[in-house]
Amino acid sequence: MIVRSKSEVDCVDWGNGLSYRFLTQRDNMGFTVAHTLVKAGSKSPLQYRRHLEACYCIAGRGQVVTTDGTTFNLSPGVIYALDDHDEHFLIACSEGDMELISVFNPPLRGDERHSFDQTEFSHY
Numbered sequence: 001m002i003v004r005s006k007s008e009v010d011c012v013d014w015g016n017g018l019s020y021r022f023l024t025q026r027d028n029m030g031f032t033v034a035h036t037l038v039k040a041g042s043k044s045p046l047q048y049r050r051h052l053e054a055c056y057c058i059a060g061r062g063q064v065v066t067t068d069g070t071t072f073n074l075s076p077g078v079i080y081a082l083d084d085h086d087e088h089f090l091i092a093c094s095e096g097d098m099e100l101i102s103v104f105n106p107p108l109r110g111d112e113r114h115s116f117d118q119t120e121f122s123h124y
Helices: none
Strands: 010-013 017-023 032-038 043-047 052-059 062-066 071-074 079-082 088-092 098-105
Antiparallel strands (some): 032 098, 062 071, 062 088
């Protein structure tokens, strides 16, 4: 059995926020669970080419926007799932940070970070 508190897990600055990686590849569970903080007012161009991801909003507000401009509002109690390695923008409202519980399959190594210095969607 694995039992961990937030103070015991690795915290990674993923580019536009923090990711507390509760379960990673080394845990042999087949998926990753992270508590993700998205900085207020940030806009992140993201794509997961090797992972599928689902995010459940637990605090704050924001949007996930597809490349064709379709916009989905995020607020506590809303989940979105990137089931086709979708390019997308993750946007946190300027009023405050947004918090998500993120699940990745296959699992992350645990040290991945995004790079927003590119002209393409950041990926890992």
